[in-house]
Amino acid sequence: MLAIVRIADGPILLQGSIDPEGELLLNAKLYDQTGVLLCDVDENRLDAVGNLCVGRPDLSTFLIQDFHRKELLYVHFLTHMQSRCGWL
Numbered sequence: 001m002l003a004i005v006r007i008a009d010g011p012i013l014l015q016g017s018i019d020p021e022g023e024l025l026l027n028a029k030l031y032d033q034t035g036v037l038l039c040d041v042d043e044n045r046l047d048a049v050g051n052l053c054v055g056r057p058d059l060s061t062f063l064i065q066d067f068h069r070k071e072l073l074y075v076h077f078l079t080h081m082q083s084r085c086g087w088l
Contacts, residue, residue, distance in 0.1 A: 016075070023059045024077040030064065038072070039064065 014028045028041040039048040044062065046054045052072070055063035064073040 014073075014075075016077070018077070024062060024075070026062050026075060028073065030072055 011029070012027075013030075014026065016024055016026045019025055025043045026041055027043065028039075030038045030041075032038055036049075038050055039046055039052050041047075041054075041064070044054070044056075046052065046064070051067035053065055053067075055061075055065065057063070060077040062073070062075045063071065065071055
């Protein structure tokens with residue numbers, strides 16, 4: 001597992017790995033602004049406290065939205081065969 005998001009020495013909030021078939025597997029904990037846990041993701045399986053849904057448009061993308069369809073988490077994995085672009 002690769003730790004992707006961690007704040008100081010606190011718990012890992014987002015970590016991921018790639019399974020043998022090349023699928024992105026995520027473990028995550030999402031909190032609201034007050035620190036209340038909204039959902040726990042364990043290898044792409046969502047255990048939600050509220051009305052949240054998971055979208056998988058393709059094997060490289062993982063999306064969690066609230067009931068208003070607002071994105072709470074969007075992760076897209078780029079393989080070594082894909083180019084990367086970013087803003088500085």
